Amino acid sequence: MNLRQILIAVGVGLFGLSVLEFLQPGAVPLPDSDILLTGLGGLALLYTLSVALNRRRQGLDRVETPDVELTRAPDVPGTDLAETLEGFPGTGITDGDESRSVRHELGEVAAAVLTGYKGVDPDEASKQVAAGTWTDDETAASFLAEDELTVSQRIRALFGRYRRHARNRTVTAIAGLTGVETGEDGDESDDEVTLHDEIDETGTVGRTRGADDRSPRTERQTHHWTGVSAVVLLCVGLGLLLSEQAVLLAGVVAVGYAAYARATPQGTVELSASRSLSDTDPEPGDELSVTVTVTNNGGFCPDLRLVDGVPGSLAVTDGSPRRGATLRAGESITFSYSVTARPGTHEFGPVLVVARNLANSGEQELLVDAATTITAVPAPRPVRESIPLRQQPTQYAGRAPTDTGGEGVEFHTVREYHPGDSMSRIDWNRRARTGELTTVEFRRERATRVVLMVDVRPEAYVGHSPGAANAVERSIDAAQRLFPTLLDEGHLVGIGTFGTAETFLPPDTGTSHRQRGRDLLATDPVLNADVESDSHERYWLSRLRQQLPANTQLLVFSPVVDARVVRILRRLEAYDYPTTVISPDPTTTATPSCRLMRARRRLLLTELRQTGIPVFDWAPETPIEEILKQEARTV
Amino acid sequence: MTQWEPSDRIDRSPTYVSSALALAAGVLTVTVTADLATGLVTCVAGVVVLAVGLTVGRQWVVTAASALLVVGVLLAAAEGAAVVAALIGMMGALLAFDLASTAVDLGEQLGRETATARVELLHAGASTLVGLVTVVVAFAVNQSVTGDQPVSAVLGLVIAVLLLVAALRRADPVA
Numbered sequence: 001m002n003l004r005q006i007l008i009a010v011g012v013g014l015f016g017l018s019v020l021e022f023l024q025p026g027a028v029p030l031p032d033s034d035i036l037l038t039g040l041g042g043l044a045l046l047y048t049l050s051v052a053l054n055r056r057r058q059g060l061d062r063v064e065t066p067d068v069e070l071t072r073a074p075d076v077p078g079t080d081l082a083e084t085l086e087g088f089p090g091t092g093i094t095d096g097d098e099s100r101s102v103r104h105e106l107g108e109v110a111a112a113v114l115t116g117y118k119g120v121d122p123d124e125a126s127k128q129v130a131a132g133t134w135t136d137d138e139t140a141a142s143f144l145a146e147d148e149l150t151v152s153q154r155i156r157a158l159f160g161r162y163r164r165h166a167r168n169r170t171v172t173a174i175a176g177l178t179g180v181e182t183g184e185d186g187d188e189s190d191d192e193v194t195l196h197d198e199i200d201e202t203g204t205v206g207r208t209r210g211a212d213d214r215s216p217r218t219e220r221q222t223h224h225w226t227g228v229s230a231v232v233l234l235c236v237g238l239g240l241l242l243s244e245q246a247v248l249l250a251g252v253v254a255v256g257y258a259a260y261a262r263a264t265p266q267g268t269v270e271l272s273a274s275r276s277l278s279d280t281d282p283e284p285g286d287e288l289s290v291t292v293t294v295t296n297n298g299g300f301c302p303d304l305r306l307v308d309g310v311p312g313s314l315a316v317t318d319g320s321p322r323r324g325a326t327l328r329a330g331e332s333i334t335f336s337y338s339v340t341a342r343p344g345t346h347e348f349g350p351v352l353v354v355a356r357n358l359a360n361s362g363e364q365e366l367l368v369d370a371a372t373t374i375t376a377v378p379a380p381r382p383v384r385e386s387i388p389l390r391q392q393p394t395q396y397a398g399r400a401p402t403d404t405g406g407e408g409v410e411f412h413t414v415r416e417y418h419p420g421d422s423m424s425r426i427d428w429n430r431r432a433r434t435g436e437l438t439t440v441e442f443r444r445e446r447a448t449r450v451v452l453m454v455d456v457r458p459e460a461y462v463g464h465s466p467g468a469a470n471a472v473e474r475s476i477d478a479a480q481r482l483f484p485t486l487l488d489e490g491h492l493v494g495i496g497t498f499g500t501a502e503t504f505l506p507p508d509t510g511t512s513h514r515q516r517g518r519d520l521l522a523t524d525p526v527l528n529a530d531v532e533s534d535s536h537e538r539y540w541l542s543r544l545r546q547q548l549p550a551n552t553q554l555l556v557f558s559p560v561v562d563a564r565v566v567r568i569l570r571r572l573e574a575y576d577y578p579t580t581v582i583s584p585d586p587t588t589t590a591t592p593s594c595r596l597m598r599a600r601r602r603l604l605l606t607e608l609r610q611t612g613i614p615v616f617d618w619a620p621e622t623p624i625e626e627i628l629k630q631e632a633r634t635v
Numbered sequence: 636m637t638q639w640e641p642s643d644r645i646d647r648s649p650t651y652v653s654s655a656l657a658l659a660a661g662v663l664t665v666t667v668t669a670d671l672a673t674g675l676v677t678c679v680a681g682v683v684v685l686a687v688g689l690t691v692g693r694q695w696v697v698t699a700a701s702a703l704l705v706v707g708v709l710l711a712a713a714e715g716a717a718v719v720a721a722l723i724g725m726m727g728a729l730l731a732f733d734l735a736s737t738a739v740d741l742g743e744q745l746g747r748e749t750a751t752a753r754v755e756l757l758h759a760g761a762s763t764l765v766g767l768v769t770v771v772v773a774f775a776v777n778q779s780v781t782g783d784q785p786v787s788a789v790l791g792l793v794i795a796v797l798l799l800v801a802a803l804r805r806a807d808p809v810a
Contacts, residue, residue, distance in 0.1 A: 019788075227732070257762075
């Protein structure tokens with residue numbers, strides 16, 4: 001028997017005795033003292049205070065529901081200054097290095113940018129930073145300069161604002177060295193650069209995918225009615241102190257609600273759910289109607305709060321995937337909403353149900369399974385531009401011009417006639433003019449072996465705004481466009497990824513290969529732009545190299561925001577895989593830190609170009625054709 | 636920074652039906668305390684704060700508003716309001732709290748745009764019924780017990796209530 005049961009037993013017993021005393025005064029030996037009664041009132045008030053304070057600390061509990069309507073937001077690179085500084089090319093800044101101040105690190109970064117982008121000698125760069133001659137911005141220059149702070153700066157530094165302001169100015173000035181300008185939407189408030197990421201609180205990262213790690217069924221108290229016991233105590237206390245009958249009796253109402261909250265059972269909830277789609281195999285961009293039916297297989301459920309498990313990759317365009325419902329036994333409810341299909345495979349999650357009892361005092365949270373999958377494979381839309389490949393002929397006939405003469409279209413050289421040369425290639429004009437027999441050589445056209453590589457490492461899941469497509473999605477989309485084009489041009493085309501060696505389609509040609517490639521890009525789980533591949537596969541690069549045939553060139557899609565991808569690309573280039581990079585730009589100019597991230601990416605791209613790797617910088621909202629039209633810039 | 640536009644997010648404000656009913660309950664409390672100055676002022680303040688709380692969708696504001704209503708009712712009762720007025724006023728104050736919290740909860744979990752009217756009406760109906768039953772019971776007790784009550788009996792009852800409240804809270808230590 002625990003304390004609670006003892007309290008209840010004594011309480012109920014005393015209650016009975018008191019009622020008896022009411023009916024027949026003097027029947028029970030209870031003390032008869034007004035002072036005692038007043039004292040009790042005070043005690044009740046004190047207890048009220050303790051209950052109220054307790055409640056303040058606890059607050060109400062409720063299940064948080066995820067923002068299923070929204071697509072998962074990609075990380076915006078450079079939101080966190082510390083992250084931007086970490087591993088900045090040309091510096092030795094590493095993760096979690098606490099020994100150096102941000103100011104010191106910024107100094108290193110400024111010198112690295114001067115060296116890498118402006119071509120200044122490293123010693124000279126350090127001198128410029130120390131002397132403050134590297135920028136026109138005096139605040140930034142003096143922030144990094146080694147000389148003493150002026151008196152006014154010292155005073156302002158005491159207030160903390162100055163350092164922050166100066167730091168932002170410095171970050172902007174460093175980014176400005178690479179030509180990164182303040183964006184139009186860039187509000188120059190000082191609070192913009194923070195050392196810690198704040199976007200998670202405004203964005204929906206974590207909330208949308210919250211359903212993944214919920215256990216199938218949990219029960220809890222909502223503490224909805226907890227405050228009512230404080231009201232009971234308050235009424236009793238005040239009523240006794242003031243000897244006011246109405247006050248004391250008002251407490252009875254509160255007692256009623258407290259009993260209601262206690263007495264209402266949690267109830268058992270037995271539900272089943274099904275989901276139907278207007279089309280399970282849509283084209284990307286199609287609007288799909290999703291109809292969800294939830295049936296009550298148990299007893300009466302007064303309060304069901306339903307949230308459908310819309311995939312994080314699909315946005316709800318019309319209607320709501322949420323519903324409040326009251327279901328009698330055997331009753332079911334149907335609701336529908338629309339989503340727009342995006343390329344790839346999307347799995348619907350279970351329906352999240354929050355069931356409350358009638359009094360709102362208990363809450364159950366359950367996940368009702370209803371598995372549905374849609375696969376949207378985009379129709380082939382080859383790009384009309386020719387794709388700038390690097391020269392690397394194979395023995396197969398194709399359309400990529402080579403440096404050797406032979407059959408073809410484009411004039412290459414004229415050479416002496418060899419017996420056996422085709423009559424059509426003899427230069428008859430020259431024969432008529434000089435009597436010499438010569439043969440015209442054309443540029444021999446040959447096929448090339450190309451592997452489209454999509455960067456799916458976690459670093460690549462970045463986008464320029466929380467509402468936009470991330471770099472992986474843009475890469476897959478571009479690969480989907482280029483794959484048929486390259487095949488049309490007669491190349492042998494394969495598909496691979498940066499980050500795992502599991503997904504690999506060896507270069508080949510033909511109709512069935514074309515279909516295989518299209519399906520792979522659309523449906524392979526690794527190439528799913530919505531789910532960050534959490535497999536940190538080790539040695540994928542060496543395994544990839546074993547799979548890559550010799551004489552293959554690579555067309556790599558990567559946002560290039562980390563130094564590691566540059567090392568990988570340089571190594572592949574060195575292993576004799578001529579590489580071309582098409583880089584979706586995920587950076588923005590919204591905050592100083594984001595601008596520094598853009599400068600950092602420019603530095604990385606420059607580094608790539610210096611190794612002889614052609615790089616196409618692909619700005620958001622620009623069609624891929626526009627990018628291919630431009631000459632690949634190499635430094 | 637390009638953040639979510641407000642239109643991209645779900646409107647997680649308190650739901651309309653429960654909000655309206657909560658305000659109605661608040662107004663009921665105000666009406667029954669109407670002829671007693673201090674209580675009335677406090678209750679009107681409570682309703683205003685309740686409206687603010689339901690606009691901004693904050694649970695603590697709603698709780699504070701309900702506390703104001705309860706205090707207002709008790710002040711009115713102390714000033715000498717009729718027992719019936721005190722009982723109905725208290726019911727209104729607690730209903731206001733219940734319905735406003737339901738509105739905030741539903742808004743937070745499902746959003747304002749979701750169809751929730753049936754659930755809300757059911758909750759409101761049940762809570763009102765409970766309130767009415769207790770009011771009637773309390774009034775009946777009040778009518779049946781006339782004349783001087785023995786202090787000893789009241790003392791026993793009060794101690795019993797305190798013990799029971801403590802027991803309820805013990806069952807639910809976090810509550």
